[in-house]
Amino acid sequence: MRGTLNKELVIRLLKYRRILTQLKSLGFEKVFSNNLGDAIGVAPALVRKDFSLLVLGGNKRGGYNIDYLSEQLGLILGKTNEQKIIILGMGKIGTAIAQYKGFLQGDFEVAAGFDVRPVGLPESLSLKVYPIEELAAFCNANSIQVAILAVPEEVATESHKLLKDSGIRGILNFTPVELKTTPNCIIHNINIGVEIENLFFQVIRNGLSGA
Amino acid sequence: MRGTLNKELVIRLLKYRRILTQLKSLGFEKVFSNNLGDAIGVAPALVRKDFSLLVLGGNKRGGYNIDYLSEQLGLILGKTNEQKIIILGMGKIGTAIAQYKGFLQGDFEVAAGFDVRPVGLPESLSLKVYPIEELAAFCNANSIQVAILAVPEEVATESHKLLKDSGIRGILNFTPVELKTTPNCIIHNINIGVEIENLFFQVIRNGLSGA
Numbered sequence: 417m418r419g420t421l422n423k424e425l426v427i428r429l430l431k432y433r434r435i436l437t438q439l440k441s442l443g444f445e446k447v448f449s450n451n452l453g454d455a456i457g458v459a460p461a462l463v464r465k466d467f468s469l470l471v472l473g474g475n476k477r478g479g480y481n482i483d484y485l486s487e488q489l490g491l492i493l494g495k496t497n498e499q500k501i502i503i504l505g506m507g508k509i510g511t512a513i514a515q516y517k518g519f520l521q522g523d524f525e526v527a528a529g530f531d532v533r534p535v536g537l538p539e540s541l542s543l544k545v546y547p548i549e550e551l552a553a554f555c556n557a558n559s560i561q562v563a564i565l566a567v568p569e570e571v572a573t574e575s576h577k578l579l580k581d582s583g584i585r586g587i588l589n590f591t592p593v594e595l596k597t598t599p600n601c602i603i604h605n606i607n608i609g610v611e612i613e614n615l616f617f618q619v620i621r622n623g624l625s626g627a
Numbered sequence: 628m629r630g631t632l633n634k635e636l637v638i639r640l641l642k643y644r645r646i647l648t649q650l651k652s653l654g655f656e657k658v659f660s661n662n663l664g665d666a667i668g669v670a671p672a673l674v675r676k677d678f679s680l681l682v683l684g685g686n687k688r689g690g691y692n693i694d695y696l697s698e699q700l701g702l703i704l705g706k707t708n709e710q711k712i713i714i715l716g717m718g719k720i721g722t723a724i725a726q727y728k729g730f731l732q733g734d735f736e737v738a739a740g741f742d743v744r745p746v747g748l749p750e751s752l753s754l755k756v757y758p759i760e761e762l763a764a765f766c767n768a769n770s771i772q773v774a775i776l777a778v779p780e781e782v783a784t785e786s787h788k789l790l791k792d793s794g795i796r797g798i799l800n801f802t803p804v805e806l807k808t809t810p811n812c813i814i815h816n817i818n819i820g821v822e823i824e825n826l827f828f829q830v831i832r833n834g835l836s837g838a
Contacts (some may be wrong), residue, residue: 425827428825431805441825457805457816493824494831501823512723515751517818518780518803524827539686559750561719562826569729585833586826588819594642602829604822605668605806608731611815613641613704614634615797618813620705622796 421492429465431456435490436482446479500527502560504575506537506545509590510569513564514543527558552582562586569593639677642667647693658691663731711738713798715757715770715786717748720801724775725754738769763793773797780804789809 421429437453439447442455448461456463456567465488467480467491472488503510506529514526531546546554554560563584572593579587586602592610593605632640650658651752660674678691683699714721725737740756748756757765760816765771774795778786783804790798790812797813800806801823806814808823 426828427821427825429789430828431818432819434803434821456800457807473772487696493828499827508723508726512719513819516819517820520825524823528729532701559828562823586830588822588826592645594666597667601831602826604826604834606641606817606819606822607729608727608817610638610645610723611799611817612730612735612773612775615799615813615815617637617641617704619797620771622810622813 424464425492427446428456428458428462429470429489429493430464433464433486433493434487438485439484440486445482447485448479448483452480499524499562500558500560501525501562501564502527502551502555503529503543503564503566504531504548504551504579505565506531507535507566507568510564510566511537511541513566513590514541524562528554530554531627548578551578557584560584562588564588565589565595572582632703633803634647636677639667639669639673640681640700640704643674643677644704647700651693651697656693658693658696659690663691674729688767710735710773711769711771712736712773712775713738713762713766714740714754714775715742715762716776717745717757718777721775721777722748722752724756724777724801725752735773740763741765759789762789766793766795771795773799775799775801776806777778777801789834 429587432452435452436447448460449467450460453463466492467485470488472480472485481617497611501524503514506514510529512530514529519526524570526543530548530551531545532548534545534547548601561584563579563586565572565575565579571590572591572595576587576589577593580598584602587595587602587604589603589605592607594605594607597603643663646663646790647658659671660678661671664671664674667806670720670737677698681699682701683691683696710736714725714737717725721740721742722757730737736803737754740754741759741762742756745756746757772795774790775792776786777781780803783800783806787798787800787806796811798806798815800814800816801819803818805816805818808814
């Protein structure tokens with residue numbers, strides 16, 4: 417099954433899993449495809465299609481069993497529980513992400529932050545922040561494979577190299593520099609400026625036909 | 628041409644435009660497809676394909692003329708120059724985004740921030756922050772159509788409604804709540820937690836075959 421999972425499907429499965437964890441914590445035992453569809457923003461038919469493709473059985477009348485669904489999703493997605501990430505670049509974006517409450521729902525935690533100058537950080541920050549020279553040793557000692565990159569644009573390329581040399585195999589890149597996935601290191605670029613410009617483009621185009 | 632622009636192509640065109648603006652500011656007059664490909668992380672062949680689809684002529688020997696490229700991209704993408712956005716939710720993420728240096732390259736500016744409690748903001752913040760009650764009037768008076776949503780998860784849904792009621796037609800959503808695009812309001816969801824989990828999934832899967 418694994419070989420046929422495309423990116424969009426994986427993202428949906430990860431979102432289903434998050435919702436199921438939240439529902440379980442509320443004491444729910446069953447869930448319907450339309451509730452899951454509403455929660456992750458897709459049609460209920462797509463939820464049912466996803467689950468039938470993955471051979472996750474459900475009873476249309478009674479809904480899906482949450483425990484069973486979670487277990488099956490866990491088998492497909494692998495256990496990310498207690499996985500650790502680090503943040504390189506503890507400026508404003510890095511510090512904000514370190515304190516991002518949305519992470520509390522996730523199956524991972526931020527183990528440490530790194531910066532050339534780990535000073536002037538907010539007192540409310542509970543994360544340990546180390547000088548950049550300690551990055552490689554820390555990543556090796558703690559088997560860190562995934563990092564968030566939030567350094568200034570000018571040092572994005574050298575920071576990328578440093579992360580790869582420290583054994584990092586997946587990077588969520590918040591710098592405006594477009595980094596490239598290589599066989600040993602997967603990059604997801606989040607370019608907030610381009611996202612905004614794309615919204616403008618779509619809003620203007622939408623305005624031509626709609627409203 | 629406009630009707631056939633898919634999302635990935637629009638994103639690439641926006642990225643080309645950013646790079647061209649930077650190259651122009653460096654005094655460049657010509658650029659090659661391999662430089663543009665390197666800069667935005669795609670193969671040079673795709674750059675040439677994009678430009679030939681859009682009938683943007685280039686000379687393989689001498690490279691593309693930057694002024695001509697910029698002008699043609701402007702005709703396709705529309706002018707976003709001097710467009711304004713607002714940020715709803717001036718907590719850590721909202722404040723960090725307001726100060727994000729990557730925006731300086733963009734053809735837009737952050738006009739104001741809004742929060743239920745616009746206090747305790749960093750002194751370095753040059754952005755004006757207003758109470759949320761003033762949102763609708765401000766958006767109307769300044770023809771704001773695009774917003775960044777960075778409120779706590781618990782108020783994401785009501786804030787979404789407030790933005791729509793204030794005339795906002797495009798939202799970049801940083802809350803973990805999945806909001807849905809409607810005919811009058813386009814949503815781009817950026818769920819940082821799901822992005823990280825997706826990276827873990829891919830790194831683990833990658834590890835099975837590689838390295």
